[in-house]
Amino acid sequence: MAFAQPHPRFSVLSASSLSSAEHLSPGSSSARFSVPSAPSINTAVSTPKPGLRPNIYDRSLNKTRASEVSAPAFAFLFSEIVQYTQKRVSGINDLERRLNTLGYRVGTRVFELMAWRNEAAAKAPKRETRFLPALMSIHTQLWRAVFGKPADAIEKSVENADEYMIIDNDPSITRYISVPRDMSSLSCSSFTAGIVEAVLDGLGFPARVTAHNTPTDQFPGRTTILIKLEKSVLDREEALKP
Amino acid sequence: MITFSYGHFGLWVINKAGGLVYQRNVGDGLPNLTSNEYLVLAERFTLGAHVISGETFKMTILLTATGTKFVLLTSLVEPTAESVLQKVYEVYADAVMKNPFHTPEMPIGVKGLILALLRYLYEGDMLLASYVMFSK
Structure with a gap:
């Protein structure tokens, strides 16, 4: 079973049709804040999918209007x-x-x-x-x-x-x-x-x-x-x- | 906007287990009972009745998803009971459930609810304020 799925890192690099965003932990989808174990090549190619709400670390610090807390x-x-x-x-x-x-x-x-x-x-x-x-x-x-x-x-x-x-x-x-x-x-x-x-x-x-x-x-x-x-x-x- | 009405007599809040955790009379529509009598009466509300009509008054019951019941005692012709209960449910959610000093299923610290009801007074909701002003 472990071999049936491609390694998450490769799925990101090779097949963009694969839903790569789901494989990624929130940390590694960030361009600026990579998790320690994630290789830099991984983070370099991952761009947030349109429509997906970006990771909290990726949102603009200056946008205050829509980022209010309930x-x-x-x-x-x-x-x-x-x-x-x-x-x-x-x-x-x-x-x-x-x-x-x-x-x-x-x-x-x-x-x-x-x-x-x-x-x-x-x-x-x-x-x-x-x-x-x-x-x-x-x-x-x-x-x-x-x-x-x-x-x-x-x-x-x-x-x-x-x-x-x-x-x-x-x-x-x-x-x-x-x-x-x-x-x-x-x-x-x-x-x-x-x-x-x-x-x-x-x-x-x-x-x-x-x-x-x-x-x-x-x-x-x-x-x-x-x-x-x-x-x-x-x-x-x-x-x-x- | 709910308007002030003399057709409202009292409000009870009953917890999941059938215990009366809040009871307050409004106006002179009904005679006062002893606290024990209220507790015994509240225990009868384990079934899912919505409205119970007597000869002189009517009980409207709001059963929430969590099992907490709100009972409003009104005159027979009072048309606002349902909307008032919804409002009471809102006040309860704010003033009771968001209060760190309230223990779920235990009697409601009156101060919190009263303050919330007073806040509605400032917002112009006379009816809920009347629960505070006319309560004994």
Whole structure:
């Protein structure tokens, strides 16, 4: 039986009428990302069939319109993430910390992608070096890239000079989450806080970012993302003042 | 758009095993029972009835593919029962099934459903909001 079928590699090279795409693993059909065992000759000739949806690695990074993720699908995934994490932690703080870590991993990627999408086409690509413009770009561009809408407000703490807040009236990732009364201090937006922390780190503004429930009558899901900047950032901002 | 109606009396959600996991009365159309009486009543819904009519009220039942049942108690002449149940099913799918703190087949944490129903209030759906506002 093993000899009846031609070796996948040869089927690609010799007979284009054979349905070669089915023989290929997703990785080897990519022109840019070959699996380690696949010889380069294999990847060189494989072109994606018309009509077949290209491998995720082959899609354009700049196409955002058709590559949005279904919100219900994400809601189910995030629900499972929270359940999975909750089984492996010892308390609310631990759970928030783990969600933050997961968000951080997303944030590093989002930051790279955002920089690519926003600045690649620009004549004079730039990156924010001052804190307030950086915060504005998180409020507007990061939120738009991740949630499809800008955040609702930015606030500066009155008491502490190193604290800033980003406010989302109805965070889409926690829209369907209703936290039981005995865990009422838990905010699943810690995941978002992790994303923000990663982007701030990437921009060179190390900070501790946490999420807090700040519901109002009108917005029961209102969430505040609290940014506590490291002292080095404040010192630099002071030094950069014109 | 479903409009507010005084012909709606109550809503039950019954799990696969016949256990009552959510029960809420609306308005004054029916006398309140004890929670035990509700549980016993809910167990009767193991058969696939769609509508049960009494002398003063009507029960419309939506049986979902997973075995969860939604029962709406209405007046005999209420025409919107089916569409309301569909809407309730949608709210349930959003507010209950996507909530990581809900355990399948267990009683529904009321807060989640109420918040979702309130959200429908903001979207102008008065009927579902009435479940919140008129519930005791």
